[in-house]
Amino acid sequence: MDNSTHTMLAITWFGLIGLMLVFYVVTDGFDLGIGILSLLRKRREDHDVMVQTIGHVWDANETWLVVLGGALFGAFPAAYAMLLEDLYLPVMLLIAGLIMRGASIEFRHSASRGPLWDKVFGIGSLVAAGAQGVILGKVITGLIPGALSGVFIAVSAVGVVAGYSLLGSTYLVKKTVGTIEQWARRLALLSGFVTVAAAVALTAATWFISEVGHDRWTQPGVFHLLIALGLAAASAFAYIMASLYLGSSNGPFRASVALFVLSFVGLAVSLFPDFVPGKLGIVEAASDTSTLVFMLIGIGLLFPVMIGYNLYQYYIFRGKVVGHSHAGE
Structure with a gap:
């Protein structure tokens, strides 16, 4: 096969890995966010309800990370x-x-150590989300050390934690009732504004500080596409705020997912045609053509199963989680 075929396959796999990343961030993002938010609640009954909202889906959500690592x-x-x-x-x-x-989801049912494991659940979620923010910041900065890169990475970590809190709080709005739902609505407003503030700061830093990012954005057609994505993201954020204010249950979470998807499309556009900005291109980093074809056949068989299983899970466990009658009171 010629070089054009290899290039096409490499770009296809870049898109597939981006799709896997979106699936992981959206699905595992909301349960990580719920774990982070659990640190702000003291009652065990509240923790029971929060864990129950993700109890049947959290482990399957993390399989996307495993597949992502193997594909990479x-x-x-x-x-x-x-x-x-x-x-x-x-x-x-x-x-x-x-x-x-x-471990905490399994051991939190212990009568004597349950509260301790609830804290472990929250801390583990915060550590995992913060680590993902650091990884994102390092990749965007092209793994370049320095004080400015360190600030960029720190803002990225804050943005990911806030973004996952937004997903988690809007998912709680969708899945819970009563005091927890109302509390989650307030947290969604706060985390939404922090998420957008971090995104704006990172966008400005990419434009003014990153030479690679600035060069990519000034290429023909790229800037206009990013403007369109930015306007769509702003519309999604406005819809989150409006639906929270109007009392919608499903609207805030759907709009939060849209906000994340649009953000990752913008990230993919900003990176392309590099895999690591300024250091390694997509085609240079790719395996040989036969390997890419073989893996494409395998993922073609695996993808429908994973997506179908996820959709079936959410369909079976749809609806509100009520929990104890006094939870959150």
Whole structure:
């Protein structure tokens, strides 16, 4: 096969990995957000309701991360090696946070140690979300060290934690009733504004500080596409605020998902045609053509199963979680 075929396959896999990342961030993002928000509630009855909203889906949500890691290793081994060399610590923190969450969901039912494990659940969620924010910031800055990069990474971490809190709070609005629902509406407003503020700060930093980002954005057609995505994201944010104010149950979460999807499309446009900005291109990082074809056949068989299973889960466990009659009072 010629170079054009290899290029097409590499770009296809870049898109597929981006799609897997979106699936992971949206599905695992809201249950990480619920874990973070659980740190702000003291009553065990409230924690029971919050965990119950994700109890049947959280483990399947994390399978997208496993598939994402395997796809990155197989399709882009050069990028995998470069990224893991610099991201070893935040990746280990991410894994540690996910382990803490998984263990706490099982052990929180202990009569004597339940409250302790509830705290572990919240801390593990916060660690995992913060680590993902650090990873995102490091990738966007092209793994370049320095004080400005450090500030950028810190804002990225805050933005991811706030964004996951937005997803988590709007999911609680969708799934709970009573005092917890009303509390979640207030938290959604706060986390929404923090998320957008972080996004605006990172966008400005990319334009004014990052030479690679500025060069990419000034390429023909790119800036206009990013403007369109920005306007769509602003509309999604306005819809979140309006639906929260009007008392909608499903609207805030749907608009939050749309906000995240639009943000990741903008990120993909900003990175392309690089995998690591300024250091490694998509085609350079890709495996050989036969490997990409073989993996494409495998993912073509796996994707429908995973997506179908996720959709079936959410369909079966749809509806509000009431919990104890006095939860949150």
